[in-house]
Amino acid sequence: MSQTIAADILPPRGHEAKRVAIVDAAMAVFCREGFAGANIDLIAAEAGVSRQTVYNHHGDKEKLFVAVVHELTERCNAGIFATLATFPDQPKDIEADLVAYAERMNRNCICSRDGKFLRKLIQTEGERYPELFAEWRENGPGTTLPALAARFARLAFAGHLTIDDPDVTARHFIALINAELQIEFMMGIQPSQEEVLQSATNGVRTFLRAYGARQPASRQRETALA
Amino acid sequence: MSQTIAADILPPRGHEAKRVAIVDAAMAVFCREGFAGANIDLIAAEAGVSRQTVYNHHGDKEKLFVAVVHELTERCNAGIFATLATFPDQPKDIEADLVAYAERMNRNCICSRDGKFLRKLIQTEGERYPELFAEWRENGPGTTLPALAARFARLAFAGHLTIDDPDVTARHFIALINAELQIEFMMGIQPSQEEVLQSATNGVRTFLRAYGARQPASRQRETALA
DNA sequence: AGAAAATTAGACACTCTTGTCTAATTTGTC
DNA sequence: GACAAATTAGACAAGAGTGTCTAATTTTCT
Numbered sequence A, B: 001m002s003q004t005i006a007a008d009i010l011p012p013r014g015h016e017a018k019r020v021a022i023v024d025a026a027m028a029v030f031c032r033e034g035f036a037g038a039n040i041d042l043i044a045a046e047a048g049v050s051r052q053t054v055y056n057h058h059g060d061k062e063k064l065f066v067a068v069v070h071e072l073t074e075r076c077n078a079g080i081f082a083t084l085a086t087f088p089d090q091p092k093d094i095e096a097d098l099v100a101y102a103e104r105m106n107r108n109c110i111c112s113r114d115g116k117f118l119r120k121l122i123q124t125e126g127e128r129y130p131e132l133f134a135e136w137r138e139n140g141p142g143t144t145l146p147a148l149a150a151r152f153a154r155l156a157f158a159g160h161l162t163i164d165d166p167d168v169t170a171r172h173f174i175a176l177i178n179a180e181l182q183i184e185f186m187m188g189i190q191p192s193q194e195e196v197l198q199s200a201t202n203g204v205r206t207f208l209r210a211y212g213a214r215q216p217a218s219r220q221r222e223t224a225l226a
Numbered sequence C: 001a002g003a004a005a006a007t008t009a010g011a012c013a014c015t016c017t018t019g020t021c022t023a024a025t026t027t028g029t030c
Numbered sequence D: 001g002a003c004a005a006a007t008t009a010g011a012c013a014a015g016a017g018t019g020t021c022t023a024a025t026t027t028t029c030t
Helices: A002-009 A013-037 A040-047 A051-058 A061-084 A094-110 A113-125 A130-139 A141-157 A166-177 A179-187 A193-211 A217-225 B002-009 B013-037 B040-047 B051-058 B061-084 B094-110 B113-125 B130-139 B141-157 B166-177 B179-187 B193-211 B217-225
Strands: none
Touching: A013 A040, A013 A051, A013 A061, A013 A113, A013 B013, A040 A051, A040 A061, A051 A061, A061 A094, A061 A113, A061 A130, A061 A141, A094 A113, A094 A166, A094 A193, A113 A130, A113 B113, A113 B179, A130 A141, A130 B179, A141 A166, A166 A179, A166 A193, A166 B166, A166 B179, A166 B193, A179 A193, A179 B113, A179 B130, A179 B166, A193 B166, A193 B193, B013 B040, B013 B051, B013 B061, B013 B113, B040 B051, B040 B061, B051 B061, B061 B094, B061 B113, B061 B130, B061 B141, B094 B113, B094 B166, B094 B193, B113 B130, B130 B141, B141 B166, B166 B179, B166 B193, B179 B193
């Protein structure tokens, strides 16, 4: 009896390893070829596994695709939240701090392997399976954009920025730090470290020209009260 | 002899009409389903034509796809240049004029049916067939971004703007006026007129906070000379 | 009306892919 | 070493899609 329970609860180590290998390989193939163009034989070969094992683990192609989207969504959201936690709430040099943050954002969330894959899947299959990406919409932009907006509102409250609408500010921040990477994103090209940094630097400079404090942070609160 | 020449040079009216209908239908299906998922029977049905006629006109699936990309690229570039010609070179109210221009840009080039289709094809197939979109890269962003940058440089020279790098300015302009439409673009959703206008309005406001003239345009030239 | 060209429906061979099945082999556990 | 579970290769049926061919029909031009 006890061994039956153990077998149910704790699958062999190699088992889970193969499941992950299959999902990882499927990720790459689905992203490269699209759902219709993806080939189970190719996925199996890329995972170093027989085709039958793919079916044993995931049932059929559609279920495998759902598993891929789910895994990717979780990984990307985790990365975004981890990066959000490094937001410079008490900046010493606001320009340098925001550039560093923007570069982390680009590198870890948007230009990462997972970020690129998720973006591509949303672009290619989002229109056909909108409910599949509902989880992403809610826990992704739906949660992180307001969170980012709150950080900017706090910076404004502390006198480091001058903003009207924090949500618009957050969207403009994201748009500006990626402004020079748009063509690479569309074509699926991985931008170089230098390009990422350049885009972040120029974006933050423009961001601060628009939203920077009009006077030194220390004096702004007094003036606002007067 | 003369009728032979006429037949060679001037194909029957219905003939060309069907060719266009086929390309239009193929556009929609390739964009919706991707190259691998697209079905010639479906394209023929959507064009109101028999499958054999599709093969008569375009040879095979791949050639049809190339024809679609080519047609789409030409149409979109034509639209962009037409819109670029309406740039406000002598603005009366720079904010209102730029908002109107931004809205035209979004509506005619980016959110249009053709714009959406081309974007989707680049996203889904650009990685696999990069040479196919070389024409777009050169005549599209490669030509229009510098052209837009030149317009901004001219506005700066006339004292309406304060800019460092015109190319960066142009990219930031595009990024800002689309900042609030990113999720719709990714999911392939058509934004409403109001959303387009809203994004353009907020984007131009931020753009001018960053790049607007620091003093009235009339006085700036004198100061620069002093 | 009559000739030439284009279009159509349908059948067809061929290829590719999915998902299932089976028997043999490997892996992991006790 | 023995037993159970997982994995593997290979064959297989079923279905879908591409591209070709043919004969009949329609359209177009003169």
